[in-house]
Amino acid sequence: MTPYRTLSIALLGAGSVGGQVASLLLQHGDELAARTGARLELAGIAVRDLDAERAADIPKHLFTTDARELILRSNIVIELIGGIEPAREYIIHALTSGADVITGNKALLALHGAELFDLAEQVGAQLYYEAAVGGAIPIIRPLRDSLAGDRVERILGIVNGTTNFILDRMDTSGEDFATALAAARQLGYAEADPSGDVEGHDAAQKAAILATLAFHTRVPVESVYREGITGVTLAQVESARKAGYVVKLLAICERLSDGDGEGVSARVYPALVPAAHPLAAVHGANNAVFVQAEAAGSLMFYGAGAGGLETASAVLGDLVSAARRHVVGGPGVAESVGADLPVLDISRVSTQYNITLAVADRPGVLAEIAGIFSEHGVSVETVEQTVAAPAVEGTATLVIGTHTATEAALSATVAGLSASDAVVAVQSVLRIEGE
Structure with a gap:
């Protein structure tokens, strides 16, 4: 049998994911060699603090604080330190030194992905990032290759x-x-500062990555419309359940066509998902991505969206791909962004809406409200009216469902409702997705 060649692997970061990657790489070295045709040797692990507590099964001699030196003697570099700097600097250093790079850094890719992919193409290297979206869920590779x-x-x-x-x-x-947020913190699902999650920043970064892949068009994170879930109330969730919906924070990437041509939309917001839709059954901290393609039809990818071991699985999958490329030879596969479609403003999006209003409890209010919707070209599909609690005597609650309308028309309607004497408050506006 032809002896395996040896590839040196640099690991940057030894946190929950990095520690698992190191342990699995050391534990399953023989199996990985058989799958790739190369012996994967962990050359070192770059960390900030050599004295920090580490997993007991990782030899201490592997740790170093000199990331740049470690990169220079490695064929493949795995970046798992997170954040923007020094991660960006290290990835640039790795690519320019001829190494392939594997990263799970969604924030860095969303902000500087174009720069890094361009550099990788120039030097003939490959940048892998399956772990950046969806944890253990294989979604990057299916979008990049299979579809x-x-x-x-x-x-x-x-x-x-x-x-x-x-x-x-x-x-x-x-x-x-x-x-619910307190429970998420207690179980380790939420950070001490959960704003990146609950305000939708994390999902927006992932939406930018998915849209760029799916539509072969660079979609910067600043072009992703974003709303978080901090304004979602228990009353809204209960009302949604009674109406046959579940509230989910969705990242939506969509190809849009109208009289002005074709473009793409990327957006994140809480939405009403029909209880019969597969995404409605995604519970706990799990993730799922539902893809609709012209030829393949509807596909769904489901699984653990986070966790050290689960994310390490995605990293090792990329490592096997990178190692096989080194064994076979050839340049890296360039990023596919040749479509160069315009990224459209949220106002161009069309969907259905569910609007909750506190209105004056007097005759003629329904007609006034209906007139405002009609004035702005938004067609009402359903109306549910309930008398409010005594604490707000003299008002009633209207829950109005619309037919499909544009965001621009909906925004004008909400402005008209807010200015009307018949409306005490526009309590919520939720979009309906997946019908």
Whole structure:
């Protein structure tokens, strides 16, 4: 048998994911060699603090604080330190030194992906990033490779486990937002500062990555429309359940066509998902990505969206791919962004809406409200009216469902409702997705 060649692997970071990657690489070295045709030798692990507590099965001699030196003597570099700097600097250093790079750094890719992919193409290297979206769920490779010859029309994704856990607790356990968030913190699903999750920043970064892949068009994160879940109330969740919906924070990437031509939309917001839709059954901190393609039809990828061991699985999958490329030879596969479609503003999106209003409890109010909707070209599909609690005597609650309308028309309608004497307050506006 031909002896295996040896590839040196540099690991940057030894946190929950990095520690698992190191342990699995050391434990399953023989199996990985048989799968790749190369012996994968862990050359070292770059960390900030050599004295920090580490997993007992990782030899201490592997740790170093000199990341740049470690990179220079490695064929493949795995970046798992997170954040923007020095991660960006290290990846640039690795690519320019001839190494392939594997990263799970969604924030860095969303902000500087174009620069890094361009550099990788220039030097003939490859940048792998399966772990950046969906944890253990294989979604990057299917979009980049399996569906590369198809035309992806739409992606609906639950891509943040923290927010899904919170909304699921509100729906299934009847907890309010604060109580569900406290439970997420206690179980380790939410950070001490959960704003990146609950305000939708994490999901927006992932939406930018997915849209760029799906539509072969660079979609910067600043072009992703974003709303978080901090304004979602228990009353909204309960009302949604009674109407046959579940509230989910969705990352939506969509190909849009109208009289002005074709473009793409990437957006993140809490939405009403029909209870019969597969995404409605995604519970706890799990993630799922629902893809609609012209030829392949509807596909769903489901699984753990976070966790050290689960994310390490995605990293090792990329490592096997990178090692096989080194064994076979040839340049890296360039990023496919030749479509160069315009990224459209949220105002161009069309969907259905569910609007909750507190209105004056007097004759003629329904006609006034209907007139405002008609004035702005938004067609009303359903109206539910209930008398409010005594604490707000003299008002009633209207829950209005619309037919499909544009965001621009909906925004004008909400402005008209807010200015009307018949409306005490526009309590909520939720979009309906997946019907």
